[in-house]
Amino acid sequence: MKRLVRAAFLLVALGFGAWVVARQWEEILAGFARLSWQALALSLVAVVAALCGGMMTWRALLADLGSPLPFRPAAKVFFVGQLGKYIPGSIWPMLAQMEMGRELGVPRSRSAAAFFLTMPVQLGSGLVISGVTLPAALPGAAAPYAWAFLLIPVLAVVFEPRVINAVLGFGLRKLKREPLERPLSRRGMLTALGWAMLGWTAYGLHLAAVVHDFGPSGVSVAVFSIGAFALSWCLGIMTFVVPAGAGVREVAMVAVLAPVLNQGSAIAVALCSRIVIIAGDLVCAGAAGLSARRAADPRRDPDPGKAV
DSSP: OHHHHHHHHHHHHHHHHHHHHHHTHHHHHHHHTTOOHHHHHHHHHHHHHHHHHHHHHHHHHHHHTTOOOOHHHHHHHHHHHHGGGGSSSSSHHHHHHHHHHHTTTOOHHHHHHHHHHHHHHHHHHHHHHHHHHHHHHSTTTTGGGTTGGGHHHHHHHHTSHHHHHHHHHHHHHHTTOOOOSSOOOHHHHHHHHHHHHHHHHHHHHHHHHHHHTTSOOSHHHHHHHHHHHHHHHHHHHTOTTSGGGTTHHHHHHHHHTTTTSOHHHHHHHHHHHHHHHHHHHHHHHHHHHHHHHHHHOGGGSOOTTSOO
16 A cells, blocks of 8 residues: 555656646757757756755754664655655645655654754755855845845744754644654754755756856856855745745746846746756656665675675
């Protein structure tokens, strides 16, 4: 039954991912026609690195809460679970991670806590890095979005372990769940923030590789791309009802890229970025699943009779 449910989840998630691509196929083809294979390859490599940064952010939080997972099983739980973001609604990745994590001995409440903590960590780090890189690369570029940066002080308070532990405890009591056995520490939060920052940097390099084929290039454009991607993602994540922020992030990215690209080019860049990220999600989920299966295959265990 579990295998059937998991297979159904994957089919539905992949179906919605394919629907996102098919709906924008003509625009995607037009945009990709302007891209070189070198830019696409660099962009995909950077996306995979960025997704790994997101996985390590979640893994650091889960370990700090008391459930350290080896890299391969953690990657499988995170990346396969993340395919649920293409299904309408925001709960599917969490439910998938909770069920797969339970098979590895991770309590459901701990998986849920790590999932919910990952979002504000990525949101706060994204706003910080965009608030620094956008004006550094192009003064005044962040001014139209100053209202979004008002969340930074609020999130800074939330990141204080005493505050977030109290919030988690309150939520678990309301849900009539057992309290967390191990509270979140300041070191764990800083580790998660560090991985999130590295993830944003990789996402920015992914965007810069795409932007390069549309004209602008150089260090300043790469720095600008880091802030542009992070800010557009932060604006997109605020729309929880849209699968993976579909549409919202692209609109925000077109607006943020306006100082360096005309509207047509910005739309093409945003659509190309979206399809490369979908490809990255599928690559990471497939690679993590295969790697974890090979590691768990008893036929690959060394002969216990051999000397080590």
